[in-house]
Amino acid sequence: MLIKNISLEEIRNRVDVLKSNPTDSEVLFKKRLDEKNINYEFQFPIEAGASYYIVDFLIGKTIIEIDGYYHTKTKEYDKTRDYFLKSKGYSVIRIWNSNVDRFNIESIFKIKKKKPKNKKKQKIKNKFSDELKEIKKKKKQIKKQEKLKRINKLKYPYL
Numbered sequence: 001m002l003i004k005n006i007s008l009e010e011i012r013n014r015v016d017v018l019k020s021n022p023t024d025s026e027v028l029f030k031k032r033l034d035e036k037n038i039n040y041e042f043q044f045p046i047e048a049g050a051s052y053y054i055v056d057f058l059i060g061k062t063i064i065e066i067d068g069y070y071h072t073k074t075k076e077y078d079k080t081r082d083y084f085l086k087s088k089g090y091s092v093i094r095i096w097n098s099n100v101d102r103f104n105i106e107s108i109f110k111i112k113k114k115k116p117k118n119k120k121k122q123k124i125k126n127k128f129s130d131e132l133k134e135i136k137k138k139k140k141q142i143k144k145q146e147k148l149k150r151i152n153k154l155k156y157p158y159l
Contacts, residue, residue, distance in 0.1 A: 011045050011052050018043040018054060025066045025097040026056060033057070036105055046085065053081060063090050068097045 006014075019042060022030070026042075033040050041058040057064035063085055067078075082092045095103050 006052070011054075015043050015045055015054060023066065023068065023097070025068070025100045029057065029064070029066055029095075029100050029103075032100075032103075032105055033059075038105070046088070046090075048084060053085065055085075061090050063092045065092065065094045066097060066100060067094050 022042075030040075030042060038059060043054055043056065044058040045052040045054050046058075046063075055063045056066050065078075078094070082094075085092050
């Protein structure tokens with residue numbers, strides 16, 4: 001939810017209202033996080049310039065959004081919002097209400113623990129892939145030349 005042109009006090013009031021009226025799915029998800037002793041923020045405001053996005057759950061730099069039917073009507077808004085949050089260094093996971101009880105909470109941490117790609121290895125791979133492309137290109141040229149030679153022999157057997 002994006003809240004524009006609003007004071008910090010009004011944001012806090014809005015967050016308090018959201019915290020005091022959670023959906024059943026949010027309550028279930030909170031319970032599951034508590035059972036796993038996972039630290040989280042619930043209904044947390046994130047600054048977006050002169051406005052704020054209030055996210056359902058914040059665990060480190062991972063945002064968990066519990067989506068209900070309403071979100072079938074707000075796909076473009078959600079996509080824009082997710083893009084903004086990702087540009088600020090957050091990862092965003094959306095879970096449908098109906099999937100909260102089946103969601104594997106440990107998967108959040110598996111996602112977070114992915115190692116960044118080693119740039120040196122990436123450069124080596126790119127170097128070899130470029131060389132491989134060049135070799136393939138040369139092989140195609142050689143095959144074309146051989147084919148032309150065979151065709152010319154058939155056309156002009158005396159050469």
